[in-house]
Amino acid sequence: MNSEQRKEIQELVEILTEQNLNEIEVQRGDVRIRIRRESTATVSVPAPSSTESGQVPETLTDSGEKDSSRFLTVTSPVVGTFYRSSSPDVESYVEEGDLVSRGQVLCIVEAMKLMNEIESEVDGRVVKVMVENEAGVEYGQPLFVIDPLP
Amino acid sequence: MFKKILIANRGEIALRIIRACRELGIKTVAVFSEVDAHSLFVRHADESVCIGPADSALSYLNIPNVLSAAEITGADAIHPGYGFLAENAHFAEVCESIGITFIGPTSEHIALLGDKSKARETMLRHGIPVMPGSEGELRNLDHAVQVAGELGYPVMVKASAGGGGRGLRVVSREAELGRAILSAQVEARTGFAHDGVYLEKYFPEPRHVEIQVLADEHGHVVHLGERDCSIQRRYQKLVEESPSPVVDDSLRREMGNVALKVVKAVQYRNAGTVEFLLDQNRKFYFMEINARIQVEHPVTEMVTGIDLIKEQIRVAAGMPLRFRQKDIQLHGHSIECRINAECPETFVPSPGVVSRFHVPGGAGIRVDTALEAMDQVHPHYDSMIAKVIAHGQDRADALSRAQRALDEFAVEGIKTTIPLQRLILRDPDFQKGGVSTNFLDRLLAGRML
Numbered sequence: 076m077n078s079e080q081r082k083e084i085q086e087l088v089e090i091l092t093e094q095n096l097n098e099i100e101v102q103r104g105d106v107r108i109r110i111r112r113e114s115t116a117t118v119s120v121p122a123p124s125s126t127e128s129g130q131v132p133e134t135l136t137d138s139g140e141k142d143s144s145r146f147l148t149v150t151s152p153v154v155g156t157f158y159r160s161s162s163p164d165v166e167s168y169v170e171e172g173d174l175v176s177r178g179q180v181l182c183i184v185e186a187m188k189l190m191n192e193i194e195s196e197v198d199g200r201v202v203k204v205m206v207e208n209e210a211g212v213e214y215g216q217p218l219f220v221i222d223p224l225p
Numbered sequence: 226m227f228k229k230i231l232i233a234n235r236g237e238i239a240l241r242i243i244r245a246c247r248e249l250g251i252k253t254v255a256v257f258s259e260v261d262a263h264s265l266f267v268r269h270a271d272e273s274v275c276i277g278p279a280d281s282a283l284s285y286l287n288i289p290n291v292l293s294a295a296e297i298t299g300a301d302a303i304h305p306g307y308g309f310l311a312e313n314a315h316f317a318e319v320c321e322s323i324g325i326t327f328i329g330p331t332s333e334h335i336a337l338l339g340d341k342s343k344a345r346e347t348m349l350r351h352g353i354p355v356m357p358g359s360e361g362e363l364r365n366l367d368h369a370v371q372v373a374g375e376l377g378y379p380v381m382v383k384a385s386a387g388g389g390g391r392g393l394r395v396v397s398r399e400a401e402l403g404r405a406i407l408s409a410q411v412e413a414r415t416g417f418a419h420d421g422v423y424l425e426k427y428f429p430e431p432r433h434v435e436i437q438v439l440a441d442e443h444g445h446v447v448h449l450g451e452r453d454c455s456i457q458r459r460y461q462k463l464v465e466e467s468p469s470p471v472v473d474d475s476l477r478r479e480m481g482n483v484a485l486k487v488v489k490a491v492q493y494r495n496a497g498t499v500e501f502l503l504d505q506n507r508k509f510y511f512m513e514i515n516a517r518i519q520v521e522h523p524v525t526e527m528v529t530g531i532d533l534i535k536e537q538i539r540v541a542a543g544m545p546l547r548f549r550q551k552d553i554q555l556h557g558h559s560i561e562c563r564i565n566a567e568c569p570e571t572f573v574p575s576p577g578v579v580s581r582f583h584v585p586g587g588a589g590i591r592v593d594t595a596l597e598a599m600d601q602v603h604p605h606y607d608s609m610i611a612k613v614i615a616h617g618q619d620r621a622d623a624l625s626r627a628q629r630a631l632d633e634f635a636v637e638g639i640k641t642t643i644p645l646q647r648l649i650l651r652d653p654d655f656q657k658g659g660v661s662t663n664f665l666d667r668l669l670a671g672r673m674l
Contacts (some may be wrong), residue, residue, distance in 0.1 A: 155297065156293075187292055187323075189289075213275040215275050215277070
């Protein structure tokens with residue numbers, strides 16, 4: 076994952092938001108990017124319950140008014156294996172929609188038996204978890220999208 | 226045999242290794258820095274992993290990231306290419322310890338051969354002719370005078386920690402010796418924080434001739450003839466050829482046998498190069514072993530028909546060499562011109578976007594490059610962008626093909642050393658063959674591009 080691909084994903088997130096889509100999938104050669112919303116909070120769908128709508132910030136559906144450029148992408152600083160929890164039998168550090176504070180651990184990237192705890196750099200809400208648990212991640216790969224609190 | 230090889234390198238050598246793997250039916254993993262994401266070598270690999278930003282200290286030299294990339298992709302071997310981690314004993318050792326095969330010599334070999342004075346001592350013990358010089362560093366001026374007298378003037382004062390020509394003085398008379406030692410020491414102290422110096426015999430017209438060797442785990446060693454790399458600028462090779470214009474069959478046999486003795490002395494494994502200085506009287510002296518595949522390996526491949534990268538992979542997988550010394554024959558002549566993204570007059574690097582890139586072809590021409598039009602040549606890495614390798618029935622044939630190929634090669638948007646390479650190939654002394662390592666300095670002093 077590089078800055079260009081990151082930018083591409085950012086743009087896809089914007090399209091998703093603007094067009095009120097639930098899912099976008101783009102394939103080019105060997106690379107396939109799929110961006111999906113967990114929430115059903117779109118205009119075409121019956122009003123979601125408050126908890127569901129909480130999974131995606133309201134601003135995501137306010138198409139056109141606010142762009143997603145303020146979202147922060149948390150990227151992997153190392154190459155390794157992505158873990159959402161400290162061990163298989165405990166809960167994930169964070170879920171989509173969770174509020175996180177600056178310095179809070181979001182995940183672990185294990186590299187050469189070293190557990191690198193990845194922390195949030197801001198107070199905000201987790202918009203998206205970009206990687207499956209236990210997947211390999213490369214340097215600079217987006218792990219989370221965070222909507223920083225104003 | 227390996228199932229998946231990670232290539233811990235970039236550019237032309239990464240692509241060269243990927244090509245060998247594909248022909249062997251082995252999957253490949255390219256690792257790359259952020260600025261190399263769209264490079265040809267990344268696209269040709271089966272998988273790729275970004276290992277860091279442009280700065281190679283944080284990417285191509287980042288051992289944890291390279292090894293993690295091997296881990297998450299399930300690679301069972303790593304080919305380091307040349308440069309970067311190729312001669313890093315620590316890296317080879319970590320690979321060994323986590324069960325990933327390092328395609329090259331063992332970490333002990335790399336450590337031993339990287340220590341020049343230790344390597345020299347080992348060779349002396351085994352009766353290998355080494356560069357005549359003082360045993361270790363000079364103790365005082367009396368010691369220096371005595372050693373220089375034994376060697377015979379001119380002699381060279383060299384800083385132990387020196388490199389790239391710094392801390393180096395040529396002395397032709399005893400009266401000059403003391404002052405030369407002092408000034409070499411001052412230069413070494415400021416440049417390398419260690420002012421130990423030693424003496425070596427000075428050769429006025431040396432030739433750089435090296436022997437390619439291959440050694441397997443089963444005790445088989447062969448040499449694949451020599452490469453003449455006398456066309457150098459500040460110890461950077463620009464043109465290499467095989468066979469050497471100054472080496473005949475009997476000298477080749479002699480140098481080859483010494484090279485094999487060197488390899489056996491240290492029980493070396495995989496591909497390596499034994500470098501010799503060859504003087505005007507056909508006497509040769511061991512300089513060092515390069516414990517890696519070398520940039521100029523294609524000229525040996527062209528004349529022997531042996532794919533050195535594939536042999537490296539086979540040997541690393543524990544397979545025995547499939548040929549013996551008697552099977553090795555040199556056919557025709559091959560010459561390689563390194564094309565650098567540099568100003569051909571000032572040698573200042575010339576990074577930028579390559580707006581046009583037309584690679585020569587035709588009979589007897591091979592071009593190893595990973596560059597294409599609209600690519601960016603980055604200032605972070607080595608400036609070599611391509612190698613033009615010509616093969617012909619004899620030296621004249623190979624030279625004319627190389628000249629023709631350089632004329633065809635069109636690169637726009639950046640400056641390259643193509644004009645300099647054309648000047649070298651046109652030079653009457655070079656065409657005659659057998660020039661020394663002083664050739665290029667003389668050419669540059671009197672040239673008109």
